Amino acid sequence: MKILLIHSDYLKYEVTKETPVAEDIEEEMKKGEMEECLSVFTAVEEKDEGKVDKVISEGVEEILDTVEKLDVDKIMLYPYAHLSSSLSDPDTAVEILKGLAEELREDFKVHRSPFGWYKSFKLSCKGHPLSELSKEIVVEEGEEEEEMVSKALEAEETMESTWGIMDVDGTFHELKVDGKEVQGYDFNENQDLKDFVRYEAGEKESGSAESSHIDLMRNHELVDYEEGSDPGNLRFYPKGRMMKGLLEDYVSEKTRRYGAMEIESPIMYDIDHPALKKHLDRFPARQYRMETPDKNVFLRFAACFGQFMMARDMTLSYRSLPVRLYELTRYSFRAEQRGELTGLRRLRAFTMPDSHALCKDLDQAKDEMMTRMDLAKSVVNGIGITVPDELELVIRATQDYFEENRDQIEKLVKNYGKPALIEIWDDQFFYFILKYEFNFIDPLGRASALVTDQVDVEQGERYDINYVDEDGEEKNPYILHLSPSGAIERVMFTLLEQAAMQEERGEKPTFPYWLAPTQVRFVPISDDQLDHVKKLEKEIETARVDIDDTDRTVSRKIRAAEKEWIPFIVVVGQDEVESGDLSVRIREKEEQVEMPLEELKKVLKEKQGDMPYREVPLPKYLSKRATFVG
RNA sequence: GCCACCGUAGCUUAGCUGGCUAAAGCGAUGGUUUCGUAAACCAUAGACCGCGGGUUCAAAUCCCGCCGGUGGCUCCA
Numbered sequence: 204m205k206i207l208l209i210h211s212d213y214l215k216y217e218v219t220k221e222t223p224v225a226e227d228i229e230e231e232m233k234k235g236e237m238e239e240c241l242s243v244f245t246a247v248e249e250k251d252e253g254k255v256d257k258v259i260s261e262g263v264e265e266i267l268d269t270v271e272k273l274d275v276d277k278i279m280l281y282p283y284a285h286l287s288s289s290l291s292d293p294d295t296a297v298e299i300l301k302g303l304a305e306e307l308r309e310d311f312k313v314h315r316s317p318f319g320w321y322k323s324f325k326l327s328c329k330g331h332p333l334s335e336l337s338k339e340i341v342v343e344e345g346e347e348e349e350e351m352v353s354k355a356l357e358a359e360e361t362m363e364s365t366w367g368i369m370d371v372d373g374t375f376h377e378l379k380v381d382g383k384e385v386q387g388y389d390f391n392e393n394q395d396l397k398d399f400v401r402y403e404a405g406e407k408e409s410g411s412a413e414s415s416h417i418d419l420m421r422n423h424e425l426v427d428y429e430e431g432s433d434p435g436n437l438r439f440y441p442k443g444r445m446m447k448g449l450l451e452d453y454v455s456e457k458t459r460r461y462g463a464m465e466i467e468s469p470i471m472y473d474i475d476h477p478a479l480k481k482h483l484d485r486f487p488a489r490q491y492r493m494e495t496p497d498k499n500v501f502l503r504f505a506a507c508f509g510q511f512m513m514a515r516d517m518t519l520s521y522r523s524l525p526v527r528l529y530e531l532t533r534y535s536f537r538a539e540q541r542g543e544l545t546g547l548r549r550l551r552a553f554t555m556p557d558s559h560a561l562c563k564d565l566d567q568a569k570d571e572m573m574t575r576m577d578l579a580k581s582v583v584n585g586i587g588i589t590v591p592d593e594l595e596l597v598i599r600a601t602q603d604y605f606e607e608n609r610d611q612i613e614k615l616v617k618n619y620g621k622p623a624l625i626e627i628w629d630d631q632f633f634y635f636i637l638k639y640e641f642n643f644i645d646p647l648g649r650a651s652a653l654v655t656d657q658v659d660v661e662q663g664e665r666y667d668i669n670y671v672d673e674d675g676e677e678k679n680p681y682i683l684h685l686s687p688s689g690a691i692e693r694v695m696f697t698l699l700e701q702a703a704m705q706e707e708r709g710e711k712p713t714f715p716y717w718l719a720p721t722q723v724r725f726v727p728i729s730d731d732q733l734d735h736v737k738k739l740e741k742e743i744e745t746a747r748v749d750i751d752d753t754d755r756t757v758s759r760k761i762r763a764a765e766k767e768w769i770p771f772i773v774v775v776g777q778d779e780v781e782s783g784d785l786s787v788r789i790r791e792k793e794e795q796v797e798m799p800l801e802e803l804k805k806v807l808k809e810k811q812g813d814m815p816y817r818e819v820p821l822p823k824y825l826s827k828r829a830t831f832v833g
Numbered sequence: 834g835c836c837a838c839c840g841u842a843g844c845u846u847a848g849c850u851g852g853c854u855a856a857a858g859c860g861a862u863g864g865u866u867u868c869g870u871a872a873a874c875c876a877u878a879g880a881c882c883g884c885g886g887g888u889u890c891a892a893a894u895c896c897c898g899c900c901g902g903u904g905g906c907u908c909c910a
Contacts, residue, residue, distance in 0.1 A: 411904060428901075
């Protein structure tokens, strides 16, 4: 609603003719005049529809505000359509006008001029600084409307699950979960799996400690919170960016090598697009929404939208299936509830490698899923997280699917290599009928999913993705949704938590060698060796080397390097310059070894293997470095 | 989003039953030191005590609101 307030000597009007939207009025309303009053010209707008009460109360507030400043006791309400170009329907307008008059009448003398009539009027404005004011009253979206929650999210609340453990030989043990008690399986050796069940299906311990990775990600100058953004949108310092970049390179390379075609797609999508709209309703997540100059859009929460929109325009034959698409989404967005966010574990903006495979039929989908599980295992192992030892498998399926495809589920468990948690849904709430996840169980018994693959039976039809089958018929493919490593940030979370676990066990915490921001640190004992060290450093081309050329004592330099978890610390003094050997402190072995440069180079090359490589993300000389955190 | 807790120099913390110029270590800067495998020495700078409002003669300290964070609920990659 727009209002124009004029402190008037008088306002005088008379109706001349009715318009098609005129309200019915008594004879006495056809003329009116008021002296020493506040004239309130109003236009009720389209966006006020459905929010009558709110508009009235905010309107009254605005008017009272001015009335008090001007110290008047008479108010003339005057409908004036020309204040707005998008007027509301007449009923809403009359309702609001009447409401305003009624509320204001409690304390003031009010005259309401009729709505929907042509009128002649005379007005005298007082002309002082406060005498003319225009205001817009906007009732914010969300104040009255409910938050939009997908049907899948709502349905989830009523979902009933059966839980069980499947052994590698296919034996299924149904579990009884009562509070913290889990019965029906002898967990004995496998505390993580037991914690996992309790986390998924039972009651958790209360009053847990903080996750270790949050301090680590800051202390190592990897990642930090960004107060200037929305919660869950982080900043990456050079070392963190490098580590994340290497992980991104590695996962993408492996996924391309599996046969997925890498593509790039937009991060925002039209909320009114029919296929997308239905998709949203079948996905259990909250979206970021925003307005562009032309549309209402939501931010992608995975790569599905871009890849499906692309796939629907592709010409596909059964001969080309399975078709594999891939995108590293930087970023995917989910408007997670405020209290769900933590460090690198749960974010609102995250980087997810996402690959979809279009499959001819269920048999092909099953085969493809197995191929992809091998890919995922290889990716995760390559990163430095051991599968199956360090992650727990869960397979979730609808009751019908589980019963009809038990053989496939047994194969998945066998292929994974250790007993898995099974969840059976009593009904299908999502677009997928089967999904599995690799879960990391942190030291406090909390589970976080990394890898996941899903069998989707709905989106092919919803997006009108078709292939021509042998018989010449157009058919919708089965679609698999795989994240071959899980979100990159969550991989970093896992690596940091595992390092904290090493420390807990009394070992020195480490980063996987290929991810260590500095792989080799040269420590000259005094300035005299600096030139020699510079020559040595140039000899090493296959590793990230930096040089501590600061004015600190040797022990201080060692200490600094240890605190950075640098895998190889090379101390060079006069002895080394003369002998040609190097004194190498190896973190992993917690020992100090004498070796010639050539041998060090060999060891480094071996450690690196064929993992992706990037240069040192900071100046080579420590004296040139700025501090990011503290 | 809900419940509980937290927010003091770049970092880690002291002060917080209201009362002098808010204290220290690390780090930074300047100087001394040129050093042999996890902390050399001296000095200097550095604080809208998260933000806004309130109570009070007086607020880092008490109260309210907001922002940020942690844990739990719920949920996920």
